[in-house]
Amino acid sequence: MRIYRTKNYDEMSRKAADLIAAQVVMKPDSVLGLATGSTPLGAYRLLIERYEKGELDFSEICSVNLDEYVGLSADDEQSYAYFMHSNFFDHINIRPENTHIPNGLEEDTALECHRYNRVIGALGGIDLQILGIGSNGHIGFNEPGDAFVPDTHCVELAGSTIQANARFFSSPDEVPTAAYTMGIRSILQAKSIVLMASGKAKAEALYRALHGPVTPALPASILQLHSHVFVVADEEAMSERFNPF
Ligand code: F6R
Numbered sequence: 001m002r003i004y005r006t007k008n009y010d011e012m013s014r015k016a017a018d019l020i021a022a023q024v025v026m027k028p029d030s031v032l033g034l035a036t037g038s039t040p041l042g043a044y045r046l047l048i049e050r051y052e053k054g055e056l057d058f059s060e061i062c063s064v065n066l067d068e069y070v071g072l073s074a075d076d077e078q079s080y081a082y083f084m085h086s087n088f089f090d091h092i093n094i095r096p097e098n099t100h101i102p103n104g105l106e107e108d109t110a111l112e113c114h115r116y117n118r119v120i121g122a123l124g125g126i127d128l129q130i131l132g133i134g135s136n137g138h139i140g141f142n143e144p145g146d147a148f149v150p151d152t153h154c155v156e157l158a159g160s161t162i163q164a165n166a167r168f169f170s171s172p173d174e175v176p177t178a179a180y181t182m183g184i185r186s187i188l189q190a191k192s193i194v195l196m197a198s199g200k201a202k203a204e205a206l207y208r209a210l211h212g213p214v215t216p217a218l219p220a221s222i223l224q225l226h227s228h229v230f231v232v233a234d235e236e237a238m239s240e241r242f243n244p245f
Contacts, residue, residue, distance in 0.1 A: 001210070001224070003231045005238050009198045013042025015232045016130070016196050021050055023128040023192075029060040033129035033187070034088075035140075036065070036080045039196045040130055044088040051092045058094040062123050066131075066140035066187075068102040069176035070109075070154060078169060079104055102152065102180035109154040112180060116152040120186050129190035133197050136160045137205040137218035141181035148216045150185035154178055184222055192228035195220070203240035206233060 006012040020043060023030050034040075050056045065080060074081035081101045089099055100119050106112035120126070131139050136158055142149060143158045156178055157165075166172035187193070197206045209220035210231065216222075223229050 001226075001229045001231060003210075004233070006232065006234045008234050009042060012196060012198050012232050012234045013040075013046055016040070016043040016194055017046035017050070019194050019230055019232070020047060020128065020130065021056055024056050024058065024061060027127060028057060029062070030127040031062045031064065031123045031125065033126040033182070033190055034063050034065045034084065035130050035132050035196075036067070036083045037132045039132035039198055041087060043130075043196070048088065048091040056092075058092045061094055062098040063089075063094065063100060064120055064123065064126060064182070065099075065101040067179050067181040068104040070104055070178040070180060071176050072104045074101070074104075076104075078174075104176075104180065109180075113152040113154060116180065116182070117186070120152075120182070126186070126190035127192070129187055129193045131187070131193060131195045131220075131223075133195060133202055133205055133209065133220050134158075134161055135164060135201045135205050137209055137220045139184075139187060139195075139220045139223070141179040142184055142187075142219040144217050144219060146216060148184040148219065148222060151183040152180060152186070153183055154180055184219065188222060188226055190226075192230065193223060193226055194230045194232060195223060197231070197233040197237035199234070200236045200239060202233075202237045206231075206237050207240035 004015050068080045072079035102116050141155050162175045166175050169175050208218045214221045214224050
């Protein structure tokens, strides 16, 4: 595990963008595992800028997103598919057919989970996985629980996750209560992982993820078992009794 402590969100974004850009340059046909949410937005903006300057080419890149709300269509502004298109895909030369996101409209959850596992398998797994972290320690939408769930599954969102994500909706009642998420095994099988965190609200979860016991009660703690994790976090996210190695 390598830890980059940055001054603030902008520096965190620059460091994460550097790592992602290096992956794209070194392996132009990489499979990128992508996250949504506030945390990676700055990094996506910087990658778009580098693409516009001609420094990056995404034409052979494939992507698999971590998760999607159940019940939202790809053109719903609150869906993660919409987020990825408006904040990243539509501004770079990734081929739409090379981007993969769970289908929030599929009502047959077993069918959709099976389909998404096959998509990940057919791509040969993930080269670089980008992760944010929930303030309850979730990664993707693998919420705290009694066991790590290995593969894509449909999950009831934790109350704290619904509250945290309500900022994107006009009221908490509109936040979907379920989501499809990639499982822990798919995440852990990525060749390398960039875990990003910013802000005080993430400090306790990040501390426990890095220094606490490996437990499904704090899903991000599983990352301690992966040998190629880059943690890129700002001072506030690292402020919890943090003792840099
Ligand atoms: C999003 C995802 C989530 C977020 C996490 C942090 O695709 O998988 O695990 O990374 O909820 O969200 P933000 O970045 O909005 O604080």
